[in-house]
Amino acid sequence: xxxxxxxxxxxxxxxxxxxxxxxxxxxxxxxxxxxxxxxxxxxxxxxxxxxxxxxxxxxxxxxxxxxxxxxxxxxxxxxxxxxxxxxxxxxxxxxxxxxxxxxxxxxxxxxxxxxxxxxxxxxxxxxxxxxxxxxxxxxxxxxxxxxxxxxxxxxxxx
Amino acid sequence: xxxxxxxxxxxxxxxxxxxxxxxxxxxxxxxxxxxxxxxxxxxxxxxxxxxxxxxxxxxxxxxxxxxxxxxxxxxxxxxxxxxxxxxxxxxxxxxxxxxxxxxxxxxxxxxxxxxxxxxxxxxxxxxxxxxxxxxxxxxxxxxxxxxxxxxxxxxxxx
DNA sequence: GTCAAATGGTTGAACGCTCAATGAGAATGT
DNA sequence: ACATTCTCATTGAGCGTTCAACCATTTGAC
Numbered sequence: 374x375x376x377x378x379x380x381x382x383x384x385x386x387x388x389x390x391x392x393x394x395x396x397x398x399x400x401x402x403x404x405x406x407x408x409x410x411x412x413x414x415x416x417x418x419x420x421x422x423x424x425x426x427x428x429x430x431x432x433x434x435x436x437x438x439x440x441x442x443x444x445x446x447x448x449x450x451x452x453x454x455x456x457x458x459x460x461x462x463x464x465x466x467x468x469x470x471x472x473x474x475x476x477x478x479x480x481x482x483x484x485x486x487x488x489x490x491x492x493x494x495x496x497x498x499x500x501x502x503x504x505x506x507x508x509x510x511x512x513x514x515x516x517x518x519x520x521x522x523x524x525x526x527x528x529x530x531x
Numbered sequence: 532x533x534x535x536x537x538x539x540x541x542x543x544x545x546x547x548x549x550x551x552x553x554x555x556x557x558x559x560x561x562x563x564x565x566x567x568x569x570x571x572x573x574x575x576x577x578x579x580x581x582x583x584x585x586x587x588x589x590x591x592x593x594x595x596x597x598x599x600x601x602x603x604x605x606x607x608x609x610x611x612x613x614x615x616x617x618x619x620x621x622x623x624x625x626x627x628x629x630x631x632x633x634x635x636x637x638x639x640x641x642x643x644x645x646x647x648x649x650x651x652x653x654x655x656x657x658x659x660x661x662x663x664x665x666x667x668x669x670x671x672x673x674x675x676x677x678x679x680x681x682x683x684x685x686x687x688x689x
Numbered sequence: 690g691t692c693a694a695a696t697g698g699t700t701g702a703a704c705g706c707t708c709a710a711t712g713a714g715a716a717t718g719t
Numbered sequence: 720a721c722a723t724t725c726t727c728a729t730t731g732a733g734c735g736t737t738c739a740a741c742c743a744t745t746t747g748a749c
Contacts, residue, residue: 388671395678403689468727492689500677508666513546519658520553531561531650626697
């Protein structure tokens with residue numbers, strides 16, 4: 374280990390980090406400013422809206438959204454306070470809970486979606502050629518695949 | 532506005548978001564676990580270490596690192612508590628301050644660097660072909676350029 | 690020279706995320 | 720039956736970021 378980065382690798386890495394910061398900041402700010410919800414809440418609402426009966430088990434929702442149980446639990450509590458989500462006991466497993474998207478939650482999502490989509494277009498998609506979008510897709514899936522299910526200290530991880 | 536995303540655009544966007552989350556989590560976790568510093572602190576130390584006399588004005592440092600004065604001010608306060616950075620009045624402008632990298636700060640950076648570089652390699656660079664690295668570089672610089680200096684509600688931003 | 694505006698930077702509160710600890714129910718073994 | 724262990728989920732403390740308010744100094748206009 375401890376092999377340094379070449380100039381070209383460093384350029385790539387720094388550009389990557391900078392891109393992430395700009396894009397994610399743009400997306401998050403727009404959602405907060407126009408719809409008063411962080412991108413993570415939006416993702417939760419989207420996942421629920423696409424699920425059968427607009428509900429999912431907490432752990433499945435956590436996986437689908439980012440993998441942290443605790444974060445999801447906190448987030449659902451806050452969404453519950455806003456009336457956008459509610460919790461339902463799981464009848465077949467006494468430990469389990471469903472998060473359910475309420476009508477108000479769906480309305481909030483539908484209110485937020487157009488502005489968000491527009492922001493994704495203007496910040497990212499419109500700036501790239503079709504070929505670049507394809508390149509980005511390939512790189513992103515490669516990396517996501519590479520890192521998915523990476524536990525701390527696993528071979529691919531660090 | 533309010534034009535929906537095509538399937539292909541949606542695939543690209545979702546892959547992008549997933550990639551970011553995985554990569555950034557991997558990088559940040561490694562630094563915290565092995566060197567007890569979040570990636571944002573690491574970036575600050577790097578910027579200072581590359582500056583003349585290992586010092587920069589607060590606002591220049593903020594620009595170079597991410598653009599938020601307030602975040603930087605808080606971060607420098609915490610780095611100061613660790614003895615990694617110190618503040619110096621700017622002689623030519625009574626309002627200004629320099630953040631200065633101390634010897635301890637440089638040592639902390641040098642201790643953290645090899646593990647961090649290794650993590651960048653293993654999480655990202657090693658998983659991509661040379662061509663993909665080049666593609667990623669081009670996309671990243673295109674987007675960073677596109678979004679740099681984007682104020683809220685500016686034409687390219689949202 | 691004086692006053693208003695702009696600039697450089699800090700502060701505190703509110704919020705979201707992480708981590709470790711916890712609890713309750715289900716599965717497993719004997 | 721019973722104890723062990725595993726799984727699903729919640730909780731609270733600690734930390735970092737953001738936002739708005741603020742202070743001090745400098746700049747510019749008159």
